[in-house]
Amino acid sequence: MTSPLELPSDDRALSPHTGYTRAHWEAAADGLLRAAWQWSTPGRALLDLPGRPSGSGVRSDGLEGYARTFLAAAFRVAGADGKDPHGWLDRYADGLAAGTRTPGRDDPESWPLILDHHVQGQPMVESASVAIGLRLTRPWLWDRLDPGVQDRAEEWLRGALRHTPAPNNWYLFPYSVAAFLESVGRGDAETSRAKERALDLLEGWYRGQGWYSDGDGAAFDHYNGWALHLYPVLDAHLSGDPELSAHYGSRLREHLDSFSLLFGGDGAPIHFGRSLTYRFAAGSAVALGAVTGHTPLSPGASRRVISGSLRYFLDRGATGTDGLLSLGWHGPHEATLQHYSGPASPYWASKAFVSLLAPEGHPLWTATEEPAPSEGPDRVLALPAPGLLIQSTRADGIVRLHNHGSDHVRPHEGESGVQDDPLYSRQSYSTVTGPTSKVNAADNHLAVVVAGARSGRRSIRALGAGQGDGWGWAASWHRPVFTSGAPMVPGLRVESVTVVRGRYELRTHRVLGAPAGARVEQTGWATGPDDAVRSALHGLHGWETSDEVRAPQGTAYTRWAVVPRLGADAEGTVLLVSLASLTAEPDATALAAAVSAVNVDGDTVEVGWAEDGATTRIDFEPLKVEHR
Numbered sequence: 001m002t003s004p005l006e007l008p009s010d011d012r013a014l015s016p017h018t019g020y021t022r023a024h025w026e027a028a029a030d031g032l033l034r035a036a037w038q039w040s041t042p043g044r045a046l047l048d049l050p051g052r053p054s055g056s057g058v059r060s061d062g063l064e065g066y067a068r069t070f071l072a073a074a075f076r077v078a079g080a081d082g083k084d085p086h087g088w089l090d091r092y093a094d095g096l097a098a099g100t101r102t103p104g105r106d107d108p109e110s111w112p113l114i115l116d117h118h119v120q121g122q123p124m125v126e127s128a129s130v131a132i133g134l135r136l137t138r139p140w141l142w143d144r145l146d147p148g149v150q151d152r153a154e155e156w157l158r159g160a161l162r163h164t165p166a167p168n169n170w171y172l173f174p175y176s177v178a179a180f181l182e183s184v185g186r187g188d189a190e191t192s193r194a195k196e197r198a199l200d201l202l203e204g205w206y207r208g209q210g211w212y213s214d215g216d217g218a219a220f221d222h223y224n225g226w227a228l229h230l231y232p233v234l235d236a237h238l239s240g241d242p243e244l245s246a247h248y249g250s251r252l253r254e255h256l257d258s259f260s261l262l263f264g265g266d267g268a269p270i271h272f273g274r275s276l277t278y279r280f281a282a283g284s285a286v287a288l289g290a291v292t293g294h295t296p297l298s299p300g301a302s303r304r305v306i307s308g309s310l311r312y313f314l315d316r317g318a319t320g321t322d323g324l325l326s327l328g329w330h331g332p333h334e335a336t337l338q339h340y341s342g343p344a345s346p347y348w349a350s351k352a353f354v355s356l357l358a359p360e361g362h363p364l365w366t367a368t369e370e371p372a373p374s375e376g377p378d379r380v381l382a383l384p385a386p387g388l389l390i391q392s393t394r395a396d397g398i399v400r401l402h403n404h405g406s407d408h409v410r411p412h413e414g415e416s417g418v419q420d421d422p423l424y425s426r427q428s429y430s431t432v433t434g435p436t437s438k439v440n441a442a443d444n445h446l447a448v449v450v451a452g453a454r455s456g457r458r459s460i461r462a463l464g465a466g467q468g469d470g471w472g473w474a475a476s477w478h479r480p481v482f483t484s485g486a487p488m489v490p491g492l493r494v495e496s497v498t499v500v501r502g503r504y505e506l507r508t509h510r511v512l513g514a515p516a517g518a519r520v521e522q523t524g525w526a527t528g529p530d531d532a533v534r535s536a537l538h539g540l541h542g543w544e545t546s547d548e549v550r551a552p553q554g555t556a557y558t559r560w561a562v563v564p565r566l567g568a569d570a571e572g573t574v575l576l577v578s579l580a581s582l583t584a585e586p587d588a589t590a591l592a593a594a595v596s597a598v599n600v601d602g603d604t605v606e607v608g609w610a611e612d613g614a615t616t617r618i619d620f621e622p623l624k625v626e627h628r
Helices: 022-039 058-079 088-099 122-136 147-160 169-183 189-205 223-239 242-259 276-292 299-314 345-357
Strands: 206-208 379-383 388-393 398-403 428-430 446-450 453-456 461-468 471-478 493-501 504-523 534-541 545-551 561-583 595-601 604-609 615-620 623-627
Touching (some): 022 058, 022 299, 058 088, 058 122, 058 345, 088 122, 088 147, 122 147, 122 169, 122 223, 147 169, 169 189, 189 206, 189 223, 223 242, 223 276, 223 345, 276 345, 299 345, 379 461, 379 471, 388 493, 398 493, 398 561, 461 623, 471 623, 493 615, 493 623, 504 615, 534 545, 534 595, 561 595
Antiparallel strands (some): 379 388, 388 398, 398 428, 446 453, 446 504, 461 471, 493 504, 504 561, 534 561, 545 561, 595 604, 604 615
16 A cells, blocks of 8 residues: 655665655655644644544543644654744644633533543643643744743643553653643742652663563553653753763663664564554654664664654555544554544654654764664574563564563552453564454463363563573463453463574473363464465474464454464473464475474473574573573
């Protein structure tokens, strides 16, 4: 598909990989804004985009449309030093005046009040975008407002400081509001408290290697880039605070060491975690790193990543024929969404336009595009801090993420009370496949089947991760949870180790305490009949059967999918070993030929590799992984 947005012709001399330049980014921002503004209320306070409402209701959705598109307009105008050829800021000034005139009223224009996250919380999210938009465009919008409108806007924004955010990245929304108010001389003890509270929490959520947990617990996902890094680093950049910039900027740099590898050769970000309908917002941290200088990437590689991601979605129908970003991934896709997703939710993609804060002569735009990190040699990167393992292969441009640490289960939630979330619970994710839906057979999953009930994976306890030359591993354990019957089986435990090299994934599990009559099942990658990629799963030890199971609801990449599956009866302690692969290489070696020998002795597994004679050894007691 081609995008309905009016974009310049490709420039393959400057941008040999994507053809995109700064002019393409400006045109994309203008096109998205133009399409969205067709749905504004007469007073311009709300953008009521068509589609099913979110759980927060239509009025909140209209504010969301205003706020998130304002973010794109603000980056667009601020990056052009105030030049606003389409008059975007006049529209947002009118909307600000109308929306704050009588907040909370049920009329065509009034914005909803900002209340606690569990009462009417979504406006708190949008307050951050409004505040950042006003901060970015201060000379051309805020400073020209009538003082009465400024006062009303401040009073509405302060609702974010006076109510309780959700216990995660939401604390950075009042932080951003407070930072704006201080930047226009309206700071006080209330704004100071909001900023201090957020930064104190952020320190507690930092786990190392550039990764934050999104709140207490272990939730590592795209919110690292488009929230937990973006808000403090952008604030430090705009305020010119060298101490904040050094502290949070160094973490962003380290984050990009690993995160920048999670974009495939086709530009796709890793399909993992919630809020994926924000799409190319995934590139916002890469763009901010280039703008602020806190990045390990060259300017040409940074542009390759962000432009590759933008083009990936525009070329695959993300905007539909009307120019509006749809709720989904490529196009509309219900299983990608969360209950809080509304018609304007995808416009958090506007965060990617932080790239436009780099002016026209910035190296981000003048340097010749270079390959993205995933387009270099095959890479394996182990991240013990978040419990993740990254595997990329140059031949097909596929990036895979093996999850042994991120579960999105809050500490106060009991495992049995948490619904299965395919966007976190699966063992592996990639840039070319999505997980199957929760009502279909689960891909990339080790299930224990007891009395006909299949177990899920909720809390994931990381056991470690490491790497060597061309290989790496990550390990975790979990208690199988059942959705029907007794939620837990006493003593039942699954320990899992993934070892990767090249395109191969050695998946080893030790199941402890399996009751009599239990069965275990391992599935592989979900692919569709028309996919260019192929999924394979081969049993090496302990598995008795092999078949395929259908997933009629498909994935974000294919409307119908099939998943390879292994099975075996289990009782007590069993050790299971398999080899998996996801590849687009047409002449890839069959998995059965990749391994020369498998030896299992008690809790130790040794696998010999046919290609080079190397041996992988996994000891479960105590856990130790070697490759030589």
